[in-house]
Amino acid sequence: MNETRADMEADPEVAPEVLKARFGRDIARDFDLDDPMFNDRFDEVLTFMVNKCPISYSKAGTGYHLVNTNEQVRRVAQDWRTFSSAKGYMPNRPEGLPYLMPEESDPPMHTNWRHKLNPHMSPKVIATYEDVIRKDCNVLIDTFIEKGECEFISEFGALLPGWAFFKNVLGVPIDDLAMLVEGVEQGTFALPAEERPAHMARVFTYLDTHLRWRATQPKRGDVIDTILEGVIYDDGTEAPWDHKVSILVDLTFGGIATTTFVMSSAIHYLAMHPEVRQQLIDDPSLIENAIEEFSRVFPPVIALGRTCTRDVEVAGTEMKEGDFVMLTWGAASRDPRAMEEPEKIDIKRETILHSTFGVGPHRCIGSNLARLELTATIEEWLRRIPEFSVREGTAPVYVTGFLRSMRELQLVWPK
Numbered sequence: 001m002n003e004t005r006a007d008m009e010a011d012p013e014v015a016p017e018v019l020k021a022r023f024g025r026d027i028a029r030d031f032d033l034d035d036p037m038f039n040d041r042f043d044e045v046l047t048f049m050v051n052k053c054p055i056s057y058s059k060a061g062t063g064y065h066l067v068n069t070n071e072q073v074r075r076v077a078q079d080w081r082t083f084s085s086a087k088g089y090m091p092n093r094p095e096g097l098p099y100l101m102p103e104e105s106d107p108p109m110h111t112n113w114r115h116k117l118n119p120h121m122s123p124k125v126i127a128t129y130e131d132v133i134r135k136d137c138n139v140l141i142d143t144f145i146e147k148g149e150c151e152f153i154s155e156f157g158a159l160l161p162g163w164a165f166f167k168n169v170l171g172v173p174i175d176d177l178a179m180l181v182e183g184v185e186q187g188t189f190a191l192p193a194e195e196r197p198a199h200m201a202r203v204f205t206y207l208d209t210h211l212r213w214r215a216t217q218p219k220r221g222d223v224i225d226t227i228l229e230g231v232i233y234d235d236g237t238e239a240p241w242d243h244k245v246s247i248l249v250d251l252t253f254g255g256i257a258t259t260t261f262v263m264s265s266a267i268h269y270l271a272m273h274p275e276v277r278q279q280l281i282d283d284p285s286l287i288e289n290a291i292e293e294f295s296r297v298f299p300p301v302i303a304l305g306r307t308c309t310r311d312v313e314v315a316g317t318e319m320k321e322g323d324f325v326m327l328t329w330g331a332a333s334r335d336p337r338a339m340e341e342p343e344k345i346d347i348k349r350e351t352i353l354h355s356t357f358g359v360g361p362h363r364c365i366g367s368n369l370a371r372l373e374l375t376a377t378i379e380e381w382l383r384r385i386p387e388f389s390v391r392e393g394t395a396p397v398y399v400t401g402f403l404r405s406m407r408e409l410q411l412v413w414p415k
Contacts, residue, residue, distance in 0.1 A: 003054045004316030016051050028053045032060045039400035047343055048332040054315040058386055061092030064324040070335035072315050073327045077360035082108050083306035091305055091324055096197035100250040101243045105115035112231040120223040126368040129168040136163045137380040153408055157264040164373050165255030184257045189399050208245045258300040259370045262408040263377050264297035271390050281382050290347035291374045296354035297345055299330040305401050329355040388413040
């Protein structure tokens, strides 16, 4: 059954007064990605939205629609002519925040860049990084394993993706990782939102400087050389310098801002479910499937936006030219119309349909690297620290907007 806006309005569970009593606000007609309630009741809200609200709406700022079902999210994501990325993926974008290429562009400009960049992120190329990434996993584990405890985010989860990306893809010194992680985090979650551009500006300035320096160096045949080489757009013009810097920022943003959440959530889940942990230890062949399931239920990218280029109807909701539309990847991956018992985490699930890496032409370019990082982390962690749990009296600390991040996870294990 494909529910529409009319079906939602007829459902007594979605009546405004009922939603306000349950969630503190009418999440069907007045949702807000930045509401602390969403952070605290994340799973409950997403499950409710995908089941009861095929399209919801936010009055925050200038307002935006949210598309929540698997079928409609995929439809919108693949129709870039009607739902454009060129005006950004962030609702109520703060003034002064630069656009990120190629993510915030449409074909053919987007396609030109992706054709140039994709070879550097292919499965064959990413596979050559495995030994370095596994070594880095163990270098990090070595720093705390004898203590019998760690704060996973700061001592592992926030470091490994950056190390993997900086060492293998960008060739940027890992000594600068902390500054860039802070810039990306604050550029994404800082409140008030008007403070975010200043944080992102530091990231742009650093990577602009690095790109200019690399332009003076012998070629290495890496992704930065490809960015410097640039592309010719369909109108015959060469990609300008600011587009090249933006490409580098976009890759860096994706490389350090998303994988950490899936990784830390997977480790947290295994800490809380020793029976599943033992299944993976006994049968490591299950890890590949487990990673897809963890990616499905722990989405770091909750929703990304598009702008309507014409009047259009989605699931019975009229959207006007210029309306902003968020594709709620996190809800679509929990759609009971697309899989059985989506609220259940099942590492043996046969068909895992998820939108964590996106859908359509803007699908995540770094998905192969993310999967390798997750595989190495789970395999090496379970090999070195097979028994671990969450420190008594503590719980993970999260922050949520259009992205979701875990800020703290205290773990302990027998010395």
